Amino acid sequence: MTPTRNTIAQALATDLDRAFPHLVTLYQRELFSGIRTMVPSHSDAEDTMQDVFLKAYQSLTGWGNERRASLSVRPWLWMIATNTCRNRARTKGRRPTEVELLIGVQDPTESQPEPNLELDEWADRLAALTMPARTAVVLRHVVGLRIDEIAEIVKRPEGTVKADIHRGLKKLRTMLEEVSL
């Protein structure tokens, strides 16, 4: 039976290599959409997401069955994702990603990114926010995580996360109003 979001943790605990492709299938759309709004370009998002899944797999291999079975998969993936986005933003310039180091640089003809102009625009706007505000807004409104889940992911109190979101949305509103004036 194909694992669902509800059963994936148990499936990962039972047979990691069989379940892992399903983990990717279940979360790649959500991760890609959210990550795309936190990094400068489509190809950055692609690289970042590949690294997120690789790190996830590497963690899972180091864990026992019990730890895998009790994992809250979604917030855990987003914790890896936000850390990876932040670290990529810190390192200046284009460095080969973990995945590229392991299996080589991607053939540019392999994936033709379909431009999603709306996403590109929003990514540009969100880039103007502070890192905590952007992360909180994306996790809350693009991804749809709960405040308590976000608080755990970014390791900030719930009240602070709420304030981050509020500040972020306010800034976005100002930006949109300036454009429409």
Place this chain on the structure above:
Amino acid sequence: MTSLITNQLENLQTDAPPATIERVLVSTGVIDYFAPMSWKHGTLWVSWNGHGVSCVAPGDDPEPFIDRHAAKVGRHVARSRGVPLRLRDLISQTISSGRLGTLRVDLRGVGPFQLDVLTTIQDIPPGELRTYAWVAEHMGRPRAVRAVGSALNRNPVPILIPCHRVGTSDGSVGNYAFGATMKRTLLADEGLDMQTLDGYVAAGFRFMGSVNNTVYCFPSCVRARSIHPTNRVMFKSHDAASDAGYRPCTVCTPHGSPS
């Protein structure tokens, strides 16, 4: 205005690029990529993942390679556009130098005995020929000669891990997964004089000694090859050599056990 923004944010969903799952699974080593590359003798099929090169075979068509990969590795394998440049360079380097160097190989599916065999033979220098019995002796498993032979036959990464440098006890090259001719070609590429070797085998000569230092070697040992022709003496067995007062070379250790 704020609810307009949050509504728009909530609708920012887009599909991940199609290659995502494949690249992720290859980097984690759950599946492999494969592709052909050219080498000295035509086309070499290579599969790899984040752990290294997992399977190699020469040949014109992909089908035999896919079958071979299925038998030796057993993971799902996806066709890639080509072997990544860096990996291609490392493989070419390994083939031309005869040593793995920094090239990584994925031997996760290999059992402990076979792993021991494959590790042992990596120390055989390019252009030199040892025997199955020598490998068995070296591993401290002198009676496992046949098991060594079958472990080498199942080598998932031939050419890179040099099972072509191990032959039968009479000094001939023996069998090879890709035919004895390919095995001879690979050894000749590495500088082994096949004609001379054939001559020794035909005459029943298995070892070569030097009258100067009374040391005997495998004829392909770097030391044996440096013995001046007038100082050479040939032996048909260990006993013949030791009866003549010769001791085994410490470099090629023709008696098998590590010094």
